[in-house]
Amino acid sequence: MTLPTIKALAISEQVTVVPRKRWFHHAKGRQAALINVALILGSITMLVPFLWMVLTSLKSPAELAQFPPTFFPQEWMFSNYAATLDAAPFGLYFRNSFVIATTHTLITVVLGSMAGYALARIYFKGREAIFLAFIAMLMIPTYTKIVPQFLLVKFMPLFGGNDILGQGGSGWLDTWWALIIPGGLSASAIFLFRQFYLSLPKDLEEAARIDGLGEFRIFAQIYTPLIKPAIATVGLLTFQESWNNFLWPLLVTTSSDLRVIQVGLAVFQQLDNTQWQYLMAGTTMATVPMVVLFIFAQKYFIQGFTNAGIK
């Protein structure tokens, strides 16, 4: 088999399974209705807190003070959103968060998938140890790692006025480097990619090898297209984590030009006084891009591969 044939095979299978027979469809209509009811109840449980957040963001301080609290706003204060945007340079923060989250996602998907593939499908010495070490890296809490990480950034040689030994300047502090590089890749993404590459069958790989395809082409052209759902998952989770990150961007930057959206939201939580309506409005606005991204990413959650025809 040549590469085009293998690809065609993989693609044709995606196409041929389109009139998919879901095993669930055999279930009776009443069962399906029950399941829908359960899912609707579950969705409500998931949505009610979010709904409460949105409704709170539309109330006046006077209404928030009422007891017992109202559910729907008596007066819909859409002006809260304008006031929220005035409370901090959210446009700038939004842009910064977006740049950081996008770069993190790209780095993670590219490096993480390569590493995950190697760990799953290529045997080499020390593979097992590296894999376990990656998992072990996740086991020390952020709060303990953050100070050494800060020092690594500060003593980065030859940056920010530092000499070759990292002395004398401020290194990567208050630069985009500090915001983008350290958080660019997480071991959990590598782990997830590995698990997905593991679940793919060997047939294609062997066929491709017989045809003399190099390992990088097998990775990039044969297997990776089959794990689009995993790429979407890792991408979403990385983006989301980066988007909601607060402490690291606050610590490594000093100028407000480099601050991010969560730092902007912290403005509403002053000591002894939280401005709930603005905090909720800001959080709602910060959540919307993530929801849009999720809805968009769903189209990649399609059947990646079936090995029905290969025998």
Place this chain on the structure above:
Amino acid sequence: MTTTERHPIRSAEAAAKQGSPSTAPKKRKRISTAEKKRRRAGWLMITPSVIHVGLWTLIPVIATFYLSFTDYGIFEAPKWIWFDNYVEMFNDAVFMQSIGNTIWYTFWTVPVSMAVAVVVAVLLNQGLKLQKFYRTAFFLPQVTATVAIAMVWLWIFNPQYGLLNAMLETIGIPGQAWLVDPQWALPSVILVGAWQGIGIKMLIYIAALQNIDESLYEAASLDGASSIRKFFSITVPMLKPATFFVFIISIIGAFQVFDQIYVLTDGGPANVTTMMTYEVYRSAFQEFRMGMASAQSVVLFAFLLFVTLISRRVTKEED
């Protein structure tokens, strides 16, 4: 219909096994040139990640181990004190309590949210009409910043006007002062943890379900297997790699629970909801005792490593 020559479910299990990673070529004396090239490619692929993780995570982890044997109050250089931090920690009733709380929290949140997530993921992979809406709804708690979500839970748990008590009272169950009653505070925190953890696990399971061969279900249907049977004989084994990931990541996440505690209870009332990571945070940034925080982290690390190695043994994932 009973067993046939090619039992569909058995072939499903065989297919599940097929997915195991390429193992070492059986003790050949010489490694072929092709094999050497492969290994080199493997190393090339993994090197950038090894460098990144080695620099930004391994060094801090090594620093943590080193500092755990020191008295390091941030103002002066670390002073080597052998096991003093560990001795003090194990005599500290609050830290001991936090270990118990953390284990209890993990014990309840991980299995519950994993079970719910896998069932929801399967249901949301059937092409239901409202599928996209359901998926978004279940994922929503994951994307919203915890602070805002925690505030909403404060409202739900409020003893006077909270949603939970209102609902319980309609069915005749007396309400509770959830977050401030020492009996109920930890279960309440666990509930929030399980609720919030469903989304991410569901997402991973949905992604993993896309890799299951449809024909396995079709063959099983022809064989007359029930939906439940197919779930346990095909879906569950085929989701094994994903489950291993979800399990390990959830255990790690649960052992490191912090945000909810920080906003919901501050470890109270009277320390009944304090967790290991919360104590680590307090040691590091409230008490400025980095050495102690590191020692506490090492204990956390030891717990997690133990659980991971055990679960790897049990799942025998690598044959």
Place this chain on the structure above:
Amino acid sequence: MEVKSRMRRTASVAMVALLGLGLAACSAGEADTDLNPDEVSGEISLLTPIFEGSPGQDLLEDELLPQFYEEYPNVTVNVDYTTYGNLNEKLTTAVVSGLVPDVMLMGVGWIEAFADKGVLADLGELGLSEDTLKESYTDEIVEAGMWDGNVYAVPIMLDTRFGVARMDILKEAGYDSPPSSWEELIEIAEATTVRSSNGSLERAGFDMMSLDARQAFETILFSAGGELFNDDATAPAFNSDEGVAALGLMADLVNKYEVEDIGFTSTDDIVNPLINGRAAMGIAHNNLWTQALEADETVLDNLEPFVIQGEASGMFFGGTLATVANNSKNPEAARALLEFLSSPDAALAANEQRGNVPALTELLDSDYVQSNRFVQFAMENLDVAQREGGPSQWLEVRGDFAPAVQGALLGQKTPQEALDDLAALVQTAIDR
């Protein structure tokens, strides 16, 4: 001398006005350590947990700092904004990496540790003495910025906590004034507590749950005449008879007189129960006034502040102070900024923006203070206000107070046991 000191404090105002007239040298005669603005130069950094958000940033960068630059044209200030919630993380990484900001604004209770470890500059060496400060501030407030007999910090704003009564509710129950003793407090609280037929609390007579358990205890402790630590801050004193009586009062209010249930309100509640009438009295922060102004102006007339009176007067203050880093490369510029930020104009603007209490005694007469009854009340009573802190390990141990207080309120321990256990913990930390 007093005139001079006032002049000093108002120097920056005068400076701005007079600079254009070429009279910039007017401050030169004050003390020999004083700075010649033109000779002071350099780039300095400022770490601040206040002035956050666009309004704060605008105030600092568009109004205040231009005034400062007019006076000190050769100084550049780089501002690093943070919040109190993450101040410790910022300070920790700063100290560990050696990149300590030249001027740091931090809270009462932080000074002891940072001064003891040599992070902060002794302001005496920069020309600010205890005596001159005490002419402009009450003694206790100056002492909040001192360690080991030296001045390390100058106060800018205060956060105070005191008793607040809803006079409409008290009058309904037949009381014309807030309580003037613990006995009266208990009596009025009992009379104003409302429970529904099934026993669930509808209105607390005295609310202590909407502020941090530690600060509630401290306020009552001060009213009992108790102290947190002994005079040289080498041993805890809060488990004295006064301390036990204070925690005993809190426990009794909950368990014996049942004027409030645990969990009735919390520090995270959207609104303080005094505003919507869910409490008749309580311990509150001075910003309750600003909150009420936003939520329900009509309630303002009914909110009456009072000092909690026991054996002594109980009022609590924390606040924000300005410090200079010991290793600052431009100590003169840093000192100039510190003086500017704590000067009447700048301090007043910062306080007004946050609805807080100015530390400077002379600002009592300002329009802002006169327009905010709680801030005015706080300033008028600053002579009885006390702060938390004491030993250099204060930040280490303060987190242990809330669980101990909660333990006593929940009846898990007697007040004596709870405080003795806490004292043992605190003593270990001090001796470590």
